[in-house]
Amino acid sequence: MxxxxxxxxxxxxxxxxxxxxxxxxxxxxxxxxxxxxxxxxxxxxxxxxxxxxxxxxxxxxxxxxxxxxxxxxxxxxxxxxxxxxxxxxxxxxxxxxxxxNGLVLIGAQDTEPTEIAVGLDLITRLNGGYLAMALVDAVPAGIYGKAALQNLGLWNDVEGQIAQTDNVRAALALVATGAAPLGIVYRSDAIAEDRVGVIGTIPEKFHPAxxxxxxxxxxxxxxxxxxxxxxxxxxxxxxxxxxxxxxxxx
Missing domain, CATH: 3.40.190.10 (Periplasmic binding protein-like II)
Incomplete structure (x- = not known):
């Protein structure tokens, strides 16, 4: 046996x-x-x-x-x-x-593109809606995005109209589903989502590498x-x- x-x-x-x-x-x-x-x-x-x-x-x-x-x-x-x-x-x-990676401002596919520069009228483009971003004090995409807005001189204008999410893909989803008119995400995120369009690329000089x-x-x-x-x-x-x-x- x-x-x-x-x-x-x-x-x-x-x-x-x-x-x-x-x-x-x-x-x-x-x-x-x-x-x-x-x-x-x-x-x-x-x-x-x-x-x-x-x-x-x-x-x-x-x-x-x-x-x-x-x-x-x-x-x-x-x-x-x-x-x-x-x-x-x-x-x-x-x-x-x-x-x-890089940072981009996104909106619906048919949103008119623009140059991202000091003086951008982001409030008018939001039209009462919210800017989707990852958590601006904890999540990297949000940290980079906040730094860019500060360096562009736009942070004080939009601080009260930011919809913060747990991660950058959640911010992407808010724009993709129409829950937010605009968002700041990585360039790679915008490529991954067919329902959004890139309004403009945020120049690297406005945020940390x-x-x-x-x-x-x-x-x-x-x-x-x-x-x-x-x-x-x-x-x-x-x-x-x-x-x-x-x-x-x-």
Whole structure:
């Protein structure tokens, strides 16, 4: 009987499906469209599973601080990654500036475009409605957007007419569904949503550089490094560029 059991166990090693190794990624909400596509390509190539949790970078950082078992984090803001690094929650040697992005003012598809510059009459364009933005004091897209409005001299005019959301994709949705006439989102978000149009691109001189740092966490498994390396490869980077992201210089 023991021999039979041993033989069956030996056969099972070759007939049972091998459990796929996987990686849990915490990623900024603005990455969803591009990263879903890239992760699918990685899974097809490696047969390893990628699970991605999307949220605002601030939320993701706090979850890791609370002990969430992420293998890899991709933030839309260097400051939140700095917080995790300062608390020894990421593998510093793995940290890399993965992507860049830009800010745009969006509206309905047929909204008339304009140059984004000092003196823009944003209040008239809102026409009593609200400007959709991610949380301006916590979420990277909102922080960048607030800085741009301040540098454009528009913040005091519109501060009372801002609809703040938990993440940038929620702000995008407000404009896409007509709940808000205008919004400030990333360039990549506008490309991902057919129901909105870009009114104008906010010049980079009006806001801090938008950088997406990525890093392994201190609890990361062996598959995480493989996926992080894949994200820096030609195929993944080509997809990021197609989706409206940029690649950091150098």
């Amino acid at each position: 023991r021999c039979l059991i041993a033989a069956l166990a030996f056969c099972a090693l070759f007939t049972a499906p091998v459990r796929a190794e996987g990686v849990l990624v915490f990623a900024a909400a603005s990455l969803k469209t591009a990263l879903d596509e890239i992760a699918a390509g990685y899974e097809d190539t490696t047969r390893h599973e990628v699970t991605i949790s999307y949220a605002a970078s601030s939320v993701l950082a706090r979850q890791i601080q609370a002990g969430a078992p992420a293998d890899l984090i991709i933030s839309a803001n260097e400051d939140w990654m700095d917080v995790l690094q300062g608390e020894d929650l990421i593998e510093v040697a793995s940290r890399v500036d993965l992507l860049g 938008i950088i997406y740092p990525a890093a392994l966490t201190i609890s990361s498994g062996p598959e995480a490094l493989s996926f992080l390396t894949y994200l820096q490869g030609d195929e993944a980077q080509a997809e990021f560029l197609r989706q409206g992201f940029s690649l950091p210089e150098g």
